[in-house]
Amino acid sequence: MATFADSAVPAAPTAPLRVLMTYWNGGGNVPPQRALARQLRRQGHDVHVLTHDSVAAGVIADGCTFHALPTAAQWDSAAPCGPDDEGAFIALHVSGATAFPADFLALHERLRPDVCVIDAMLITTLDMAIGRSLRCVALNHLAWSPEGRAQGFMSSIAAGLPARGGNSSFMGLLEAVPLTLSTSYAEFGAGSAAPHIEFVGPIREPEAGEPLPRRLPDRPFVLVSLSTNFQQQHGTLRNICEALAPLPLEVLVTTGRSLAPEQLDVSGGIEARAFVPHDRVLPQADLLITHAGLGTLMYGAGAGVPSLCLPNGRDQDDNADRVTELGLARALPQDAAPAEIAAAAMSMLGDGALRARCKLFASRIARFGDLARAAALVEACATVA
Numbered sequence: 139m140a141t142f143a144d145s146a147v148p149a150a151p152t153a154p155l156r157v158l159m160t161y162w163n164g165g166g167n168v169p170p171q172r173a174l175a176r177q178l179r180r181q182g183h184d185v186h187v188l189t190h191d192s193v194a195a196g197v198i199a200d201g202c203t204f205h206a207l208p209t210a211a212q213w214d215s216a217a218p219c220g221p222d223d224e225g226a227f228i229a230l231h232v233s234g235a236t237a238f239p240a241d242f243l244a245l246h247e248r249l250r251p252d253v254c255v256i257d258a259m260l261i262t263t264l265d266m267a268i269g270r271s272l273r274c275v276a277l278n279h280l281a282w283s284p285e286g287r288a289q290g291f292m293s294s295i296a297a298g299l300p301a302r303g304g305n306s307s308f309m310g311l312l313e314a315v316p317l318t319l320s321t322s323y324a325e326f327g328a329g330s331a332a333p334h335i336e337f338v339g340p341i342r343e344p345e346a347g348e349p350l351p352r353r354l355p356d357r358p359f360v361l362v363s364l365s366t367n368f369q370q371q372h373g374t375l376r377n378i379c380e381a382l383a384p385l386p387l388e389v390l391v392t393t394g395r396s397l398a399p400e401q402l403d404v405s406g407g408i409e410a411r412a413f414v415p416h417d418r419v420l421p422q423a424d425l426l427i428t429h430a431g432l433g434t435l436m437y438g439a440g441a442g443v444p445s446l447c448l449p450n451g452r453d454q455d456d457n458a459d460r461v462t463e464l465g466l467a468r469a470l471p472q473d474a475a476p477a478e479i480a481a482a483a484m485s486m487l488g489d490g491a492l493r494a495r496c497k498l499f500a501s502r503i504a505r506f507g508d509l510a511r512a513a514a515l516v517e518a519c520a521t522v523a
Contacts, residue, residue, distance in 0.1 A: 161256075238262065253520035257276075258308075265296075273520055279321050281322055281460055320336065341507040360424065385407075432453065442496045
């Protein structure tokens, strides 16, 4: 198979393709995969998605064919769950699963797709596809940080698999597929990458709608976003609200699906909403306070907004470290006291050099990634010899 080292966008296929995508409902990994599915549908392809039942409505809304997992364990990222239980589920039923690859293979044999797109965290599924020489694309939604904690966790699972491409690490597995799409800005990664690894950015369509009207336009504007899914963020959100309430700021807190806005004690210039599209808010924001999920960080960086990170697990410590190294953010522990949060926020709002670095970074990247190129590369993987 081709290695996709050529930077030119491949020509579109002459006939519609049948594409099989598979991923788990991990929260932040879902939006770029759904965006890619929608783009492939717009280009006339028949897209099938094998995933958890909790994502079924979105898959169907995207115009794709949803396939339930016959035997693999179900998961809903919005349901309350502690980090230890989540890690154990990922190790047993996602990355190190035996049922997930079996379900995938059974569907593959029935559909006979032209190409597959496999979530990179589905390590055993990806390994099986490589071992059977299936036409497959890995979609990596983690920062390209080989020394990070998240990569170490993934590599501990990959180490038990047959060594693909001479390397049984997580990164080695991704280097063994014909094509890996990394849905982050290349600058958010670290270290070198093989020629067939394509950084396509945070692939998505811009949200429609007018900018959110400002309530207090004479004050600095702060957006607080700690994930739309359950990540035990309630205490952190309450500390942030306590920290920012006395300050001369306009603050919008988005609570996501795991906490109702009325459960927060808000006062001063703070408003709490369940959800507001980031594209309607970030271009006006002076500061983003976030859990350091990769998608949220890239949205902020793409809009030129500094980030104050309070990571609470998963890959978020790695992400916070990287964006801090880039000079675009600062980080505090998840349980930082309100006084610490208030001091950091006001310091960052007064840091002109920080704002300038963030604006310069945003001017050098494609804010929404390159969704068309990502789809074209998937098409090419299906058609090259």
